[in-house]
Amino acid sequence: MGAAIGQSLPVALGVMISPLPIVAVVLMLSSARAKVNAFAFLLGWFVAITAVAMVVALAAGSAAPDEEDPAGWTGWLKIVLGLALLVVALRQWRGRPRPGIEAPTPKWMAAVETFTPVKATGLAVLLGGVNPKNLLLTVSGGATIAAAAPDDTSAVVVASIVFAVVACIGVAAPIAIYLATGDRAAVLLDELKAWLIEHNAIVMAVLLLVIGVKLIGDGISVV
Template identity: 40%
Template sequence: MGHAVGDVLGLAAGVAVSPLPIVAIILILATPRGRLNGPLFALGWVLGLTLLGAVMLAVGGTGDASTHKHPATWVGALKLALGVLLVLFGAHQWRRRPTDPSQAQLPKWMAAIDRFTPPKVLGLGLALSAANLKNAPLTIAAGASISSAGIPVPQQVGTLAIFVITASLGVLAPLGVYLIMGERAKSVLSTWRDWAAQHNVAVMAVLFFVLGLKLLGDGISIVA
């Protein structure tokens, strides 16, 4: 199990460093219903990662992802494909990064986030975790790594839980600060929000490149 955990921790860290979801939960916490909607957003985020990871574990189990405790060839091919995808996304993000970070613009839907109903906030958390162009490939890759590690199902579930918890730290940190500090958290969260908003594109581009290259290396080593 230790080997499987080591394989997915880097991927989990890549998911945790997600500037846009961090900005989203900080904006949600600043709304009148922040104490309700903030935990709902975090719940949606955790559910999204858990469901996507669980699906990949099920696919890996039925697809014989592990052969004599070694990853199957299709797992290597999957990681190669995901690695190429992330590198291409990284190149696209780098080209569209603003030359002046202070001019960075957030998605238009964030302007209406104070009017989001609880179900919509829950759905937003699900979407930003399981349907995100960075987080979805990384979660799929993590599920493939776990299912191909040749460990029993209970250990696979435990490893997935460690991945989800680690991958959720970026979203859970603002929520924890808000719940502990209350009104005093506004200045701290405002600083976090401004930094994440200004450097979102650049951070995402670098993460796409680095994690894409990692998956490419993993895929090549398995296929070769």
């Protein structure tokens, strides 16, 4: 269990500092339903990350041949996922805003302030379980858990929950700031939102590059 948690933590950190979910929470905290929507989003984010990581880990573990050490196939799986992350990282880097050009704001952000709790939860599920960049990171986390805890369902379940908890820290941080400082948090959160939108592509490119290289290295070491 310890190995599954420890080896998946670097990937969980990548999910944790993914900019767009943090921006979504910041926007919700400036809406009329600030607390309700923010906590609904946090819950949806946790459930989506937990579900994807756990399903991937359990499916990968059950797909391993009984007569073969699973390290070999999980090594190839990590290499494939690592290469996919590098491709996405390259696309993010090439699509980054050029100096002097304002980063485009995703269209869904304009409607966040009018969201209901149900819509906030749905957005969290979409960003955590459907958005390609976050989905690829979470799938990588699930594959890492499966490789570290083959044939150990309880370890997979616990490691997946820990993975999701760590991945939620970034989304939970603006909520903690809001609850701790109240109205004084508005300026800080607004500056955080602007910075994350402007540097989203660069942050994601670096994250995906680092995690992709790590996965490829881990995969090569066991193939």
